[in-house]
Amino acid sequence: MATPTIPAPRAEYDRHKTTRSQFELFAWLFMRLSGVVLVILIFGHLFVNLWSGSGVHQLDFGFVGGKWANPFWQIWDLVMLWLAMLHGTNGMRTIISDYTEKPGTRVALQLTLYIASGIVVVLGTLVVFTFNPCPTGADPSLLASFCKA
Amino acid sequence: MAKASTGTLYRGNEGMWSWVAHRVTGVGIFFFLLVHVLDTSLVRVSPEAYNAVIGTYKTPIMAFGEIGLVAGIVFHAFNGVRIVLVDFWKGGPKNQKKMFWIVLILWALMMLAFIPRQLMHTFGG
Numbered sequence: 422m423a424t425p426t427i428p429a430p431r432a433e434y435d436r437h438k439t440t441r442s443q444f445e446l447f448a449w450l451f452m453r454l455s456g457v458v459l460v461i462l463i464f465g466h467l468f469v470n471l472w473s474g475s476g477v478h479q480l481d482f483g484f485v486g487g488k489w490a491n492p493f494w495q496i497w498d499l500v501m502l503w504l505a506m507l508h509g510t511n512g513m514r515t516i517i518s519d520y521t522e523k524p525g526t527r528v529a530l531q532l533t534l535y536i537a538s539g540i541v542v543v544l545g546t547l548v549v550f551t552f553n554p555c556p557t558g559a560d561p562s563l564l565a566s567f568c569k570a
Numbered sequence: 571m572a573k574a575s576t577g578t579l580y581r582g583n584e585g586m587w588s589w590v591a592h593r594v595t596g597v598g599i600f601f602f603l604l605v606h607v608l609d610t611s612l613v614r615v616s617p618e619a620y621n622a623v624i625g626t627y628k629t630p631i632m633a634f635g636e637i638g639l640v641a642g643i644v645f646h647a648f649n650g651v652r653i654v655l656v657d658f659w660k661g662g663p664k665n666q667k668k669m670f671w672i673v674l675i676l677w678a679l680m681m682l683a684f685i686p687r688q689l690m691h692t693f694g695g
Contacts, residue, residue, distance in 0.1 A: 453657065453658070456651075457650075460650065471640070471688070477636060477688070480624050481621050482613060482617035482620045482621055482626060505603055509596070512596045512600065516596075537604065545607040545611065548610065548611045552614060553614055558617070563617035
C-alpha cells in the first residue's frame with residue numbers, strides 16, 4: 422500500500438499577490454548599497470585631493486592629468502560620478518515628492534531634475550573617457566610632468 | 571495628556587533631527603556635485619580654463635566653504651551608515667539614538683582633524 426502524501430498546509434497560499442511595481446523597493450535598497458560604496462569612494466577622493474600633499478592648492482590641470490592617466494582613478498571617478506548622481510537624484514526625487522502638493526508641480530520639478538542629472542552624468546562620463554592629459558599646443562608648464570617626455 | 575513630543579518614534583529628538591540634517595546636507599551636496607562636475611569638465615576646454623576656475627576654490631573664503639562642504643559630507647556619510655544599521659542590524663532601531671550621538675562624536679573628530687589641515691593649506695604653515 423502506497424504511503425499517502427499530505428500536501429504541506431498553506432504551501433501554495435500567498436496572501437500578498439502583489440501586482441505593484443517593485444521600483445520603490447529597489448530604490449530603497451539602492452540608496453543603502455550605493456551609500457556604503459560612496460562613503461569609501463568619496464572619503465578616498467577627499468583624502469587624495471583635499472588632505473594629502475598641499476590639499477586644495479595642489480589642484481590644477483596637471484594634477485587631474487596625472488590622476489586620469491591611470492585607469493584606476495578613471496574608473497574610481499566614473500563609478501563615483503554614476504553612483505553619486507543616481508543616489509542624489511533619487512534623494513531629490515523623494516524630497517520633491519514629499520513637499521509638492523500639486524501633481525503638476527511635482528512632475529515639472531522632477532522633469533527638471535532628470536534633465537539636469539542626465540546632462541551632468543553624460544557630460545562627466547564623456548570627460549573622463551575623452552580627456553587628453555597632454556593636449557597638443559598647450560603650455561607645457563601647465564601639464565603633467567610626463568607630457569614633456 | 572501626553573505631549574506631542576512623546577510616545578512617537580521620531581517626533582522631535584534625535585530621530586527627527588538626524589532626518590532633517592540628512593535631508594539638508596543631502597540637498598547641499600547634490601547641488602555642489604552638479605557644479606563640481608561642470609567645473610571639472612573644463613579640463614576638456616583648456617588647461618588655462620580649468621586652472622582659472624579651480625583657482626577660485628583656493629581663496630580664503632572658499633576654504634571655509636570647503637570646510638562646510640566636508641562637514642556636510644562627513645555627517646551625511648556617518649548618518650547614512652547609521653540608517654543602514656537601523657534598517658539591517660537587529661539591534662538597530664533600539665540603538666538609533668545612541669548611534670546618532672556616536673555619529674556626532676565621529677563627525678566632530680573628523681572636523682577637528684580636517685579644519686586645522688585645511689587652514690594650514692590655505693594660510694600656509
